[in-house]
Amino acid sequence: MLGRAWSAVKANLLSHLFFTLVFLTSGLVLNFFQLLVYCLVRPFSRHLYRRINYYLIYGSWAQAVALAQWWSGSRIRVWGTDEDLKALLSDHQMCVMNHCYEVDWLICWMVCDQFKMLANAKTFAKKSLMYAPVIGWNWALSEQIFLERSWEKDSQTIGGKLDKLLDYKDKILLLMFSEGTRFNKAKHELSLEFAAKRDLPRLKHHLLPRPKGFVYCVQHFKKRGLKALFDVQLGFRDTPHPPTVRSIINGEPLVADLYFRKVPFDNIPTDTTEDCTKFLYDLYVEKDKEMDDYLQTGKFPGSVRELPVRVWPLLVLCFWSVLLAVPCLYGFHAMLTSGSTLTIVLFSTFFALCSSSF
Structure with missing residues (x-):
């Protein structure tokens, strides 16, 4: 009886409106303090600005993590070798991940929070997003990489933006969706047509990756002395609910499987654009096989461990909820x-x- 009542509370529109109000209002407050710190602290100490900004960013993003972990009860199983997972925490990292689900960004945030680097998670986004209140302003003030979607323009600025991230004293994780957009049936059919015309790999579970950004980043990071990137594969197989934001808001638990595999930069040919592009296509052929095996067996390679739940996101959500x-x-x-x-x-x-x- 109590369980049914609690489920009804989770599914109630009033609960959804309240959490939306909390997120938007707290986000605007944090945006204001981010701007204040940007104007008053950053001109004198970029490192101090980033340290303060870390906690301001965390105050917003942790609410989404808390809703996923504590409100919906979602859990993540991480696959891979112990050696690779330890390496993930050793330096700045670039992760190449499949882009199939509505909540893939949230799953990444949950993992980053467990690794105590949530507010230092970086990604590529459309420039138009930076003008959106709350999340867009938050990202604009946290040195996310915004793209014009024109390689002629982006190629002139992306190097400097990457250097800013690599200058962080604290570890950052740069997430790249090389497919460029989220997988769906219509886009997949277009991707298959494109691949057939150019004699490129026909992928079953992914869109054909776009090589220009990947090639540039790999060459740049290799020059800067980074040792590896990570192949990351996300799957949902044993979850009772669809992997959507709506499921999270409704308090419906998801079970995500996330596979990490270290790929040393020494194994990636970067002397020519053609060789690096071929490597990317081959990587996605491997990712396609990984996903195919996972959907059949429910397992990724390596050992598995379930990520524990941290209390800090819950405390952040409770603080803002009570305050508002x-x-x-x-x-x-x-x-x-x-x-x-x-x-x-x-x-x-x-x-x-x-x-x-x-």
């Missing part, structure tokens, strides 16, 4: 005691609609 719940409850109380019949009717109707939403 007090004025919200006060406002509701003021409306209901104002004596306005219209206000009471509107509020009661809204509450009734929300209560019947599950």
Whole structure:
């Protein structure tokens, strides 16, 4: 009985609206402090700015991690060798990951939080995103790499942006989706047509990767002395619910499998663009086989361990929830005691609609 009531609370629209309000309001507050620190601290000490900004970023992103781990009860099983997983924490890292699911970014955040580098997780994003309030402003002030989607323009700026990330004193993880966009049936058919016309690999579970950004990053990182990149493969096979943000918000648990494999830069030919491009295509042929085997057996190569759940994201979510719940409850109380019949009717109707939403 209690379990059904708790499930109803999780599925209720009021709960969803409350967490949305908490995320957006706290995000705007944190955006303000990010901008303040950017203007007042960064001109004098970039390292101090990044240290302070780390906690401001964490205050926003940790809420999403808490919803996934504590609200929905989602869990991650990590596959790979102990040696490779230890190497993941040893230096700045570049990860090449499949892009098949709506929540792949959130799964990465959960792993990064476990490795205590959530707010130093970096990625590539469309430049238009940086103008979006909360998450876009957060990313713009956290040195994410924004792209014009024009290689002529991006090739002139991407090197300097990568150097800024490599200058971090704390470890960063740069996530690259070489497919460029999320996998779906229509895009997959177009990818197969493109590959057939150019005699390139026909991939079953991935889109054909786009080589220019990968080649540039590998050559750049190799020159800067990095030792390896990581092949990362995400899969959902034994999960009872679809891997979507809606499932997380509804409190429905997901079970994700994430495979890490170290690929030394010494094994990647970078003397010519053609050789490096061929390596990328071959890598995705391997990734396709990994995914095919996983979908048949439920296993990736290597040993498996389930990531423990950290309490810090929950504390962050509780802090912001309590901080914002007090004025919200006060406002509701003021409306209901104002004596306005219209206000009471509107509020009661809204509450009734929300209560019947599950």
